[in-house]
Amino acid sequence: MAYIINDECIACGACEAECPVNAIAAGDGKYDIDAEACIECGACADVCPVSAPNPAE
Numbered sequence: 001m002a003y004i005i006n007d008e009c010i011a012c013g014a015c016e017a018e019c020p021v022n023a024i025a026a027g028d029g030k031y032d033i034d035a036e037a038c039i040e041c042g043a044c045a046d047v048c049p050v051s052a053p054n055p056a057e
Contacts, residue, residue: 001056002038003045005031009052015044 005015009030016024016031023037024044033044033053044053 002035014047018043
């Protein structure tokens with residue numbers, strides 16, 4: 001199941017830089033993850049200072 005970024009996102013860009021498949025891009029006030037491209041590696045969650053990326057339910 002792909003990761004999603006919740007509203008806690010502070011748009012710092014740390015997750016985008018860590019994504020090995022470039023599935024993360026700046027969105028409207030926060031970053032968004034392309035669910036089709038996400039490989040569920042968790043690299044984004046590991047670097048996020050506010051724990052915004054989480055596995056989708």
